[in-house]
Amino acid sequence: MKAVAALGERSGIAPILRVLDVAESTYYGWLAQDRDPSPRRRADAELLDEIRQIHDRSGATYGAPRV
Structure with a gap:
C-alpha cells in the first residue's frame, strides 16, 4: 500500500x-x-507483540510450543 x-x-x-x-x-x-482496525485485528497485534517479547526474552531460543 x-x-x-x-x-x-x-x-x-x-x-x-x-x-x-x-x-x-x-x-x-x-x-x-x-x-x-477491528477489535480482532487489534487483539492479534497485541498478541503478536507479546509473543515477540517472550521470544526476545528467551534469547530467541523458545519456539512455538514453549511460547
Whole structure:
C-alpha cells in the first residue's frame, strides 16, 4: 500500500491499481482498516507483540510450543 501511495502521487492511484488488478474499493478498504482496525485485528497485534517479547526474552531460543 505504501508503494501504491508513493507512486500514486505521480500518476494517480487508479492507473496503478488497474495494472495490479486490484479494485479501488479493495484498496480504500485496506486504508480504512489501517486507520481503524477491528477489535480482532487489534487483539492479534497485541498478541503478536507479546509473543515477540517472550521470544526476545528467551534469547530467541523458545519456539512455538514453549511460547
